[in-house]
Amino acid sequence: QLVDDTPIKQELMELQMLLELGDIDDAEYLRREADVMQRLREVRAWRERLGMATAGGPVRVARESDDAD
Numbered sequence: 001q002l003v004d005d006t007p008i009k010q011e012l013m014e015l016q017m018l019l020e021l022g023d024i025d026d027a028e029y030l031r032r033e034a035d036v037m038q039r040l041r042e043v044r045a046w047r048e049r050l051g052m053a054t055a056g057g058p059v060r061v062a063r064e065s066d067d068a069d
Helices: 006-021 026-049 064-068
Strands: none
Touching: 006 026
């Protein structure tokens, strides 16, 4: 589960469909999309830590020391 992004991508597609069908409004979509995208970043970060390939290239995860730059 830590490295499988398939369920998260599926959830994002379902969320987009709910928006297109009018079942949720833009505000709800944006709120839920932010959560889904955060989980996707976490999965990709785990994949990078484990040396696994990630689609779309590496995902840069900000660290506290990055704020000082």
